[in-house]
Amino acid sequence: MIYLIHTKEYPRPFLTTLPFVARDFSEWGFRVDRHTTDSAYIAEIRPRERNTRTNRTEWRVEVMEMWAREVLCRKREERNQCLHAQPQRATDENQAQEDCRFERACKMMQDFVEGLAAFGECGCAIPKYFLDDKKEKPVHPGGKHGTKHTNSPQNLRLISPYPLRLISKYMCLLQAVRYISNATLPAWSNPDITRADQITMEFMAFKAVQKEHLVHAVNRAICKSKGMMGRVERDTRTGVTRVMLFVDVGDCYLDMGSEDAETRDPVPVYERGERSPVYVDGI
DSSP states (O other), rough: OEEEEOOOOOSOEEEOOOHHHHHHHHHHOOOOEEETTTOOOHHHHHHHHHHHHHHHHHEEHHHHHHHHHHHHHHHHHHHHOOOOOOSSOOTTTTTOOHHHHHHHHHHHHHHHHHHHHHHSSSSOOOHHHOOOTSSOOOTTSSSOOOOOEEGGGGGGGGSHHHHHHHHHHHHTEEEEEEEETTOOOTHHHHHHHHOOEEEEEEEETTOOOOHHHHHHHHHHHHHSSEEEEEEEEEOTTTTTTEEEEEOOOGGGTTOOOOOOGGGSSSOOOOOOTHHHHHHHTTO
């Protein structure tokens, strides 16, 4: 599925294949259109956007940077206004499988962004060159410098510029994001998790990418909720830093079958010391 995110600040929509990003923008009131991957409209839009990105002189903010800054601003506003956590619209059993999974992926990624920003505000030893960048030229994802950076007015809110600058730099250095449903679990995974979705982020080999920053953000994200795992690895051959996040979605499938609960066979219950009868071949 391809998602087109429409904003008031930019005439052309943002294209993404990440369902959790599209879900967040839709929840925030943005117009989000869905198209299949074989859509003729998408086949026409993709080459046009690719050519525009290559030839443009004005740097338009990327969708992941806009999403991350919006997440941070909204979380800060909620905290400053002392808003209580919004009740869930429905329990996991009553939600659609897709919505249940995407909601958990959204929460995990939002916690990761907030954890990354918190590293810029706590007493951790952050390299000075990374935050004190008033004289730096913006880092373009394609490696170009000095291009004009157009910020979204929605992101220009009264919060500290340091976490926003930190988030912007990491999102600019983010070269790939992949979302995998029913991912293959790694050897280091929690044995209690049997089915999980995976989000993988790859950051370019650049001195500003500090593994400690990403580890701090992953720890903050996975400690907030059960059923979440994460790891940060650096490819010694290419220098790419890879963040892998896993979220448990096993219970999203419980009680969502086509049969009614009353017509299902009951699960046998045994007393302590008892077990199921021995299977004998031929009987």
